[in-house]
Amino acid sequence: MGTISLKNVRKVFGDHVIIPGADLDIKNGEFVVFVGPSGCGKSTLLRMIAGLEDLTSGAIAIDGKDVSQAAPSERGLAMVFQSYALYPHMSVRNNIAFGLKMAGVPKAEIDSKVAKAAATLNLTDYLDRKPRQLSGGQRQRVAIGRAIVRQPQAFLFDEPLSNLDAALRVNMRVFIMQLHKDLSATMIYVTHDQVEAMTMADRIVVLNKGVIEQVGSPLELYNNPDSLFVAGFIGSPKMNFVTGSEAAKQKAHTIGIRPEHIDIVEGKGTWNGKIALAEHLGADSFLHVDADGAGRLVVRAPGEFRGKEGGAIALKPDMSRLHRFDDMGGVIR
């Protein structure tokens, strides 16, 4: 029911090409995350799927039916906006019910659906309040409630957590994942936060300047990035990139190695250097090392690392986890 397929979807504003041509197939029940830096076209792509932006060319099919020219409300999708976009003068109840009311659903049915959604979202006590009387997390839940009562083919989320504080964001992240499990509905989620992408997605779509760089499961992207861009974007802290003679030794323009794939060794290592800075997170420490020949590297030391800032350190990368890239930023396999 909730399959979405994009065929050579293009978006051009005047001379400015936003999306040069995107192809994507989303399976029913999948949780797909569009991720990329700001201005990469991920929101535009989502809005084109929603019908809020026209296609310059190409086609979008939902559930096998071409909806390229259909109005947003005819696509059977529901969207949760970044600003929540609640109707400020309506109670929570009316906010949730409005879409059904416009669809001409009988009142008794609306009431039961709203009550059910409110119960799912823990909003039952707030149904008669106005949006301005709610906290950020509650508003977010109302926005989600407005989406779920319509029983859409797919849910679209446009950076829904970016207005929440850090603690609430983690809660809402789990909440949305649980919701996905319970409803088993197709969801497309746009974010610039790669942590959100990694934790929530069945499949991640990495966008860069309007181009889909790579599509795959979080671990596929983590283990086998297709390009320098994806390698640098996925993973936290960022993958270390080394160019120059050290890369040339590996017959590559650039080599990449993740902080967690560098071992600290006794004696002499592949790279030797000094600890410039240490970040202690408790479970592990991130050391910023000025290594001879390789430049500044970030290394993950498990547990409470005792090394001092300024102290000497020897490093040995796990060669099986080394990524090699050519001068165009593509991967060498």
Add this chain to the structure above:
Amino acid sequence: MATQQSRTLGRIAVAPSVIALFLWMIVPLAMTIWFSLLRYNLLDPNPFCSILSPGQLFDEANRCLAGTTNYYYFLTDPAFFKAMTNSLLIVGSVLLISVVGGTLFALLLDQAIIGRNIVRLMVIAPFFVMPTVAALVWQNMLMDPIIGFISWITKSLGMGAVDWFTYYPKTAVVIIVAWQWLPFATLILLTALQSFDEEQKEAAQMDGTPPLSFFWYMILPHLARPITVVVLIETIFLLNVFAEIYVTGTGGRAGNLPYLVYQYGLLANDIGGASAGGIVAVVLANIVAFFLMRMIGKNLEG
């Protein structure tokens, strides 16, 4: 203003302007009340009643102190009831026209049309025309039954001409005043429309809201507060409409309270009666303001 000392200092600092404003308000009001209690007519052969001398005031022969007589004659004057009705008629009709029309114009001007900035400027322009000039333009160039533009149109359509100021003086005054105040409402409502949240519009689109429902459930509640502001501000000014009536010479049938006060004061030279009328007008305006605030003032809260 944390300490007692700085609070005191603050009060001393603002005192001059507060005192000046207070005097500015209270002196004319007190003088009007005082005159309204006097038998004070400019044609009176005995001019001493206008002079504030206590000896003359209580002199039996002159009967300067009139007590409530001025009020009695003003309130029982058949012209008073007519003037009050006209006042309310002008305020009510112009408010209705400017709010409804202003909303429609604002919706129209919010669209992306060619030459939008010029159209906007032209729509706002009547607000900057002086009331006297507006009245003259309408009287002589537009509504004149012989050389007026409107009569030219109606005659061209074979409907004959209308002598507005003779047969429909109130309608004519309402049209002129509405023409001046419609731009004000349009301007305020247009500004409010432009602040409508784009994502909310899109959310309504996702909810499949048809245009009329969108207007009713989204736009109108959004405009509630600016409409309140328009109604309050326009009411204050519309109660004082004078130039349009005076210039077009429609005071006889379309005259409102300010015009009646003018008739008392400058046509009949009855300063006492005019002052009484002025005070009555102030009281009525306050009653109107009180009910307005009760009815729609809650829109301004929160």
